[in-house]
Amino acid sequence: MATFLHWIGRTAFKRRWLVLLFWGIVVAAVGGAAAQTTSGSSSAITLPGTESQRANDLLGDKFPEVNASGATARVVLRAPHGEKITCKGNLASVAATLKNLAASSSRVSTVSDPFKSGTISKDGATAYTTVTYRITAAELTDRDHERFDDALSEGRKTGLTVEASGNAVATAEEGASAEAIGFALAAVILLITLGSLIAAGLPLLTAVIGVGISLSAITALSSVFDLNSSTSALATMLGIAVGIDYALFIVSRYRSERAAGHDAREAAGRANGTAGSAVVFAGLTVMIALVGLAVVNLPVLTAMGITAAGAVAVAVLVAITLIPAMLAFAPERVRGRSRDRAEGRDSRETKARFGRRWVTAVVRRPVRVLVPAVAALIVVALPVTGLELGLPDDGSKPPSTTQRKAYDMLAQSFGKGFNGPLTVVVTDQAAATAKKAAATMGSKIRELDDVAVATPAVFNTSGDTAIITVIPDSAPSDDATKDLVANIRSLATTTERSIGAQGMVTGTAALNIDVSDKFSAALMPYLLVVVGLAFLVLILVFRSLLVPLKAALGFLLSVLASLGAVVAVFQWGWLKDLFGVEQPGPIMSLMPILTVGIVFGLAMDYQVFLVTRIREAYVHGADPRQAVVTGFEHSAKVVTAAALIMICVFAGFMSSADSVIAALGLGLAVAVALDAFIVRMTIVPAVLALLGRRAWFLPAWIDRVLPIVDIEGERLAKSPAVGVRPEPATELSPRH
Numbered sequence: 027m028a029t030f031l032h033w034i035g036r037t038a039f040k041r042r043w044l045v046l047l048f049w050g051i052v053v054a055a056v057g058g059a060a061a062q063t064t065s066g067s068s069s070a071i072t073l074p075g076t077e078s079q080r081a082n083d084l085l086g087d088k089f090p091e092v093n094a095s096g097a098t099a100r101v102v103l104r105a106p107h108g109e110k111i112t113c114k115g116n117l118a119s120v121a122a123t124l125k126n127l128a129a130s131s132s133r134v135s136t137v138s139d140p141f142k143s144g145t146i147s148k149d150g151a152t153a154y155t156t157v158t159y160r161i162t163a164a165e166l167t168d169r170d171h172e173r174f175d176d177a178l179s180e181g182r183k184t185g186l187t188v189e190a191s192g193n194a195v196a197t198a199e200e201g202a203s204a205e206a207i208g209f210a211l212a213a214v215i216l217l218i219t220l221g222s223l224i225a226a227g228l229p230l231l232t233a234v235i236g237v238g239i240s241l242s243a244i245t246a247l248s249s250v251f252d253l254n255s256s257t258s259a260l261a262t263m264l265g266i267a268v269g270i271d272y273a274l275f276i277v278s279r280y281r282s283e284r285a286a287g288h289d290a291r292e293a294a295g296r297a298n299g300t301a302g303s304a305v306v307f308a309g310l311t312v313m314i315a316l317v318g319l320a321v322v323n324l325p326v327l328t329a330m331g332i333t334a335a336g337a338v339a340v341a342v343l344v345a346i347t348l349i350p351a352m353l354a355f356a357p358e359r360v361r362g363r364s365r366d367r368a369e370g371r372d373s374r375e376t377k378a379r380f381g382r383r384w385v386t387a388v389v390r391r392p393v394r395v396l397v398p399a400v401a402a403l404i405v406v407a408l409p410v411t412g413l414e415l416g417l418p419d420d421g422s423k424p425p426s427t428t429q430r431k432a433y434d435m436l437a438q439s440f441g442k443g444f445n446g447p448l449t450v451v452v453t454d455q456a457a458a459t460a461k462k463a464a465a466t467m468g469s470k471i472r473e474l475d476d477v478a479v480a481t482p483a484v485f486n487t488s489g490d491t492a493i494i495t496v497i498p499d500s501a502p503s504d505d506a507t508k509d510l511v512a513n514i515r516s517l518a519t520t521t522e523r524s525i526g527a528q529g530m531v532t533g534t535a536a537l538n539i540d541v542s543d544k545f546s547a548a549l550m551p552y553l554l555v556v557v558g559l560a561f562l563v564l565i566l567v568f569r570s571l572l573v574p575l576k577a578a579l580g581f582l583l584s585v586l587a588s589l590g591a592v593v594a595v596f597q598w599g600w601l602k603d604l605f606g607v608e609q610p611g612p613i614m615s616l617m618p619i620l621t622v623g624i625v626f627g628l629a630m631d632y633q634v635f636l637v638t639r640i641r642e643a644y645v646h647g648a649d650p651r652q653a654v655v656t657g658f659e660h661s662a663k664v665v666t667a668a669a670l671i672m673i674c675v676f677a678g679f680m681s682s683a684d685s686v687i688a689a690l691g692l693g694l695a696v697a698v699a700l701d702a703f704i705v706r707m708t709i710v711p712a713v714l715a716l717l718g719r720r721a722w723f724l725p726a727w728i729d730r731v732l733p734i735v736d737i738e739g740e741r742l743a744k745s746p747a748v749g750v751r752p753e754p755a756t757e758l759s760p761r762h
Contacts, residue, residue, distance in 0.1 A: 027303050027306065027735075028299040028300060028302075028303045029299065031298045031299045031302040031303055031306070031346060032295045032296060032298060032299030033295070034298060034302075034346060034347065034350070035294045035295040035296070035297065035298025035299060035302065035346070035350040036291055036292070036294065036295035036298075036350075038294070038298075038347050038348075038350035038351040038354075039290070039291045039294040039295065039350045039351065039353060039354045040291065040354070041351070042351040042352070042354040042355060045347055045348060045350075045351035046348075046351060046352075049235065049344070049347075049348055052239060053235065053238060053239060053242075056239055056242040056243045056246060057238070057242045059242065059243075059245075059246035060241075060242040060243070060245035060246045062246075062249075063245050063246055063248060063249040073324065073537065073540055073541060073544060074323060074324075074325070075323065076537075076540040076541075076543075076544060077515070077530050077531065077532070077536070077540060078530075078531065078532040078533070078536045078537045078539075078540045079532075079537075079540070080530060081449065081451045081530035081531065081532035081536075082532050084451055084453060084491070084530070085449075085451060085493075085532075088453065088486050088488075088490070088491035089486050089491065089493065096135065096158055096159050096160060096161060096162060097158075097159040097161060097162055097163040097165075097166055097192075097193055097194035098156060098157065098158050098159070098192045098193060098194055099156070099157040099174070099190050099191070099192040099193075099194035099195050100154055100155075100156050100157075100190065100191050100192050100432065100436070101123070101127065101154060101155050101156075101157060101178070101181075101188065101189075101190045101432075102152065102153075102154045102187075102188070102189050102190070102191075102432045102435045102436055102439075103119075103120055103123065103140070103152070103153050103154065103155070103181065103186050103187070103188055104151055104152045104186065104187040104188075104435060104439075105151050105152070105186065106185050106186070106187075109151070110150040110151060111140075111146060111150060111151060111152060111153045112141075112146070112150055115185075116185075116186065117141075119181065119184035119185065119186050120140070120141075120153065120186070122180070122181070122184065123177065123178075123180065123181035123184070123186070123188065124137050124139065124155060126176075126177035126180050126181070127155070127157050127174070127177045129177075130170070130173040130174045130176070130177045131159070131166075131170045131173060131174070133159050133160055133161050133165075133166070133170065134157060134158070134159055134160075135158045135159055135160045136156075136157075136158045137155055137156075137157050137158075138155050138156045138157075139155070140153035140154060140155050141153070147439035147440055149439070151439070152435060152438075152439035152440075154436065154440075157174075157192075157194065159194060163193040163194055164248070166194060166196075168196075171195075171196035174190075174194070174195070174196075175196070178190055178428070187435070189428045189429075189431040189432035189435060190428050190429070190432050191420040191428070191429045191432035191433050191436075191445075192420075192429075195428065195429055206678075207674075207677075207678035207681065208266060208267075208674050208675035208676070208677070208678030208679070209230065209266065209675075209678075211671075211674035211675075211678070212230065212266075212270050212671045212674050212675060213226060213227075213230055215667055215670050215671050215674065216229060216230065216270070216274065216667070216671070218667075219274070219278075219663065219664070219667040220274075220277065220278070220281075222359065222360065222361070224356050224359040224360050225277055225281070225359075225360045225361075228273060228277055228349065228352055228353075228360065229269070229270045229271075229273030229274050229277060230270065231352070232269060232273050232344050232345065232348050232349060232352065233265070233266055233269030233270045233273065233341070235344060235348065236265055236269045236337070236340045236341045236344040237261075237262055237265040237266055237269060237337070239340050239344075240261050240262075240265050240333075240336060240337035240340050241258055241261065241262060241265075243336065244257060244258050244261055244333050244336075245258070247333075251329065257329055257330050257333050257334075258333075259679070259682070259687045260330055260333070260334050260620070260687075260690070261333050261334050261336070261337040262337075263675065263676065263679055263687075263690070263691070263694070264312075264334050264337055264338055264624065265337035265338070265340070265341055266675050267628075267671065267672040267675045267676065268308075268309065268312065268338055268341045268342075268628075268631075269341040269344065269345070270671050270675070271631065271668040271671060271672060272305045272308075272309065272341055272342060272345040273344075273345050273349050274664065274667060274668055274671070275301040275304065275305055275635065275664060275668070276297050276298060276301045276302055276305065276345055276346070276349045276350075277297075277349065277353075277360065278301070278664045279296070279297035279300055279301035280293050280294055280297035280353055280360065281360065281361055282297075283296045283297055284361050285361075290353070290354070290357035290358075291354075294350040294353050294354070294357075295350070297350075298346055298349075298350050302345070302346045304634050304635055304638065305342060305345050305346065306342055306346065307567070307634060307735070308627070308630060308631040308634055308635075309338050309339065309341065309342035310342075311563060311626070311627050311630045311631075312335070312338045312624070312626075312627025312628070312630075312631075313335040313338050313339060313627075314559065314627075315556055315559070315622075315623040315624070315626045315627045316331040316332070316334050316335040316338070316623050316624070316627070317331055317332060317335050318331070318552070318555065318556070318559075318623065319331030319552075319619065319620070319623050320332070321548075321552065321555070322544070322545070322548045322552065322619065324544065326616070327616055327619070327620075330616070330620065331620075331623065334624075338627075381658060381659055381662035381663060381666075382655065382658075382659045384662075384707075385654060385655050385658040385659065385662070385707075385711050386655055388708060388711045388712050388715070389651045389654050389655060389711055389712070389714075389715035392711075392712035392713070392715040392716045393712075393716070395708060395712045396708075396709060396712040396713065396716070399704050399708050399709050399712070400583070400709065402704065403583040403584070403586075403587045403700060403704060403705075404583070404587075406587040406590050406591060406696075406700070407583065407586035407587040407589070407590040408590055409590040409591075409593040409594045409597075409598065410586055410589045410590040410593055412593060412597070412598070413589065413593050413597070413613060413618065414542075414597060414612040414613065415541070415542040415545050415546060415612055415613055415614075415615040415618070416503055416538050416541070416542055416611070416612030416613070416614070416615060417534075417537065417538045417541050417614065417615060418614055418685050418686060419433070419445065419446070419502060419503075419534060419538075420432065420433040420445070421433045421434075421437075421445060421501070421502070421503075421609065421611075422609050422611060422685045423685075424608060425608065433445055437501070440497075441478055441497065441499065442498075442499070442500060442501040442504075443476075443478055443497050443498035443499055443500055443501065443502070443507065444497055445501070445502055445534070446498065446501065446502025446503075446507060446533065446534040446535040446538075447495055447496065447497050447498075447533055447534070448495070448496040448497075448498065448510070448511065448514065448531055448532075448533040448535060448536055449493060449494075449495060449496075449531070449532045449533045449536075450467065450471065450493070450494040450495075450496060450514060450518070450529060450530070450531055451491065451492070451493060451529070451530045451531075451532065452464040452467060452483065452491070452492045452493075452494070452518075452527055452528070452529050453490060453491040453492070453527060453528055454490060454526060454527035454528065455490060456490070456526075457488065457489035457490045459525060459526050459527050460485075460489065460490050460491060460492060460527050461483075461485070461489065461492070462525055462527070463521050463522075463525045463526070463527030463529065464483035464485075464492035464494065464527075465483065466521055466525060467494065467517060467518065467521050467529055468480060468482065468483055468494050470517055470521075471494065471496055471514060471517065474510060474513050474514070474517075475506075475509075475510070475513075476498050476499045476500055476506045476507065476509070476510045477496060477497075477498065477499070477510065478497045478498060478499045479495075479496070479497040480494060480495070480496045480497075481494060481495040481496075482494075496510075496514070498510050498535070502534055502535045502538065503535075503538070503611060503612055507535045508535070508539055511531055511535060511536050511539055514529075514531050515529075515530075515531055517529070518530065518531065541615040542612075542615055544615075545615040545616070545618070545619060548619065549618055549619055549622070552619055552622060552623075553582070553585070553622050556581075556622055556623065556626045557578045557581065557582055558578075559626075560574070560577060560578045560581055560626060560629075560630060561574045561575060561577075561578045562574075563630070564577050564578070564630075564633065565724075565728075565732070566732055566733070566735055567634065567638070567735055568637060568638075568641060568722075569722075569724050569729060569732065570721060570722050570723065570724050571723065571724060571725075571728075572717055572720060572721050572723065573637060573714075573721055573722070576709075576710065576713050576714075576721075577629075577630075577633045577637075577710075580629070580701070580705035580706070580709055580710065581625070581626060581629045581630075581701065581705070583700075583705065584625060584629060584697050584700045584701035584704075584705050585621060585622055585625045585626070585697060587696070587697070587700050588621060588625065588693045588694070588696040588697030588700060589618055589621060589693060591692065591693070591696040592613060592617070592621075592689050592692055592693045592696075593613065595607060595692060596610060596611075596613060596685070596688075596689045596692070597610055597611065597612060597613055598610060605680060605692065606680070606681065606688075607688075609685075613689060614685065614686040614689060616686065617686060617689050617690055617693065620690060621690065621693045621694065621697065624694060625694065625697040625698075625701065628672065628694075628697070628698060628701070629697075629701045629705070629706075631668070632665055632668075632669065632701060632702050632706040633706060633710075635661055635664065635665055635668075636657070636658070636661050636662075636665055636706050636707070636710065637657070637710065638657075639656075639657035639658070639660045639661040640653050640654050640656075640657030640658065640711075640714065641653075641657070641722070642657065643656040643657045643660075644657075644722060650714065650715070650717075650718045650719055650721065650722075651715050651718075654711045654714050654715055658707070658711055662707065665702065665706070665707070666702070666703075666707075668702075669698055669699070669702035669703065672694075672695075672698045673695045673698050673699050676690075676691045676692075676694040676695035676698065677691060677692075677695040678691070679691030680692050680695070
């Protein structure tokens with residue numbers, strides 16, 4: 027692979043205008059496709075195989091007029107202070123608002139009349155109407171959302187307080203503030219690390235190009251596929267982080283190769299063949315982990331994993347083709363301070379840097395460093411034992427949004443459970459059986475604890491399926507609501523045994539419970555698969571058993587500690603003011619498993635870039651401890667910069683109004699910090715120092731069957747370089 031990438035690097039350097047033209051055509055093509063897209067993303071989640079999803083599917087078949095998958099909005103109208111909504115003037119205002127809502131889109135199916143349906147609060151001050159659409163939330167256009175907002179604004183002009191919630195209500199755009207924060211901090215770190223404006227600007231420029239291509243492609247795909255609203259944010263988050271990091275690794279290696287005496291084109295080729303090989307391997311590892319999310323069998327998670335993997339793939343391709351081409355436009359100005367080393371200054375004779383002093387102290391007293399480091403990770407991970415999963419609803423949105431205002435108004439006027447009604451579906455092929463079962467279940471549900479309202483059964487036209495709406499006394503995320511769902515499902519099982527009709531529970535709270543159960547069941551198996559994959563892949567790379575085992579265990583500690591931090595901040599509310607958490611609560615169900623997949627790939631980045639340097643020094647003849655010091659010294663600066671860049675990018679997303687993205691940003695920032703600085707740069711050298719030569723042991727029979735993966739360009743080291751005097755070849759991967 028190194029030889030092939032070396033050729034790509036030299037060719038891209040020589041044909042720089044052709045490469046630039048190719049990427050320009052790609053940007054124009056995907057940008058044009060995105061510009062033609064009119065539909066957007068949605069926050070809807072489907073759960074194949076769960077009871078709530080089966081109930082929704084049944085409603086779609088038996089109650090087509092209900093259209094469980096159609097977009098809905100609940101518009102809350104409150105009279106001015108001290109007045110009733112039924113006053114003459116307010117009646118006219120409500121009627122005008124309902125008329126405007128019905129006319130806001132040709133896709134509106136129904137707008138309920140609160141006075142006919144009785145959806146008026148006991149104090150008479152508040153009412154609500156339900157707006158249903160014939161299409162899904164993802165199919166609503168920007169024009170639909172604009173006219174809907176205009177109808178709300180017209181209602182407010184009459185003196186009413188008008189707010190709306192539901193999946194038909196557009197989420198306010200946050201702009202690029204999160205990305206801008208991370209980008210600005212990354213630019214500062216790159217400038218400090220590389221010491222050159224041109225060198226620092228190159229990774230930023232290519233990252234922007236890669237992310238632009240990825241987001242345009244996702245936008246274009248949203249017209250064909252139903253993509254969740256968090257999909258593009260995840261792709262942006264990863265695209266920026268790995269795009270900058272991968273470019274940094276190649277640019278840094280180019281500067282080293284120039285300092286070693288290679289001409290510009292050969293240096294670009296060798297940087298691509300060595301650092302580029304590591305970039306391809308690291309990128310493939312991230313992509314495998316992300317695509318592997320499909321094993322959970324949740325469409326929204328599969329889509330997020332595949333699109334994020336696509337963003338990483340674009341970042342890899344940009345790094346190994348566009349970076350060498352861009353280097354050709356300013357081959358000398360990219361070098362920065364490395365020019366001094368090319369003139370013969372030996373950096374090893376300069377004053378020892380902090381990295382060398384740090385690793386020397388670690389290998390000198392490995393036990394004293396290892397024990398507190400592992401203990402610290404375990405302490406940070408402890409809150410993960412209290413992890414509670416759930417789905418964010420309008421109650422988790424910022425207080426300034428119309429969705430949150432509508433949520434609070436409904437809870438105040440109609441009760442906390444009104445924001446999470448349960449839908450009980452009763453069905454049987456025989457209409458008489460369905461009718462008997464619905465009557466039985468309705469009466470028994472009203473006797474259960476935590477039931478505020480259980481409406482009479484409503485049958486479809488054929489009479490074989492009924493709907494009973496249950497309003498709990500408790501809020502959707504309360505334990506009492508979970509108990510109520512479990513009790514109704516138990517009652518449905520008993521009724522089916524005695525009468526024969528099938529009963530199922532769906533609705534917001536039921537869907538929430540099913541999501542939590544599904545992800546709780548999938549999290550540990552996926553974590554074990556990822557750890558197992560890390561172990562096998564690293565055996566192939568490092569030709570060792572103990573080094574991969576240590577890496578996999580370190581990854582496990584990192585991801586558990588990051589989840590522990592998320593639980594403490596976003597669920598328990600610790601330091602919530604510092605992190606801007608307005609409403610602590612259950613962690614979004616997608617977040618832990620996404621964190622596992624992403625952190626796995628990023629952890630392997632640092633493992634590969636750090637330990638390959640250590641292994642290189644060892645096979646060159648250094649004793650185990652000296653190899654750790656030498657390898658660490660050569661890679662610590664770039665790995666530190668790469669980690670700081672990712673931390674800044676991820677931390678920037680903590681300011682997002684989307685609680686899912688904010689929690690994911692914190693989890694990933696903490697995970698990268700812990701994995702890079704505690705696991706890879708503290709625990710790894712300490713363990714390698716303790717193990718000595720045993721760290722690199724691999725049984726001969728395993729060594730014989732494993733293919734050689736040329737990550738560090740071993741074949742390039744054996745071949746004469748172009749543009750520099752030949753040096754003796756060195757074997758970097760001796761057979762045992």
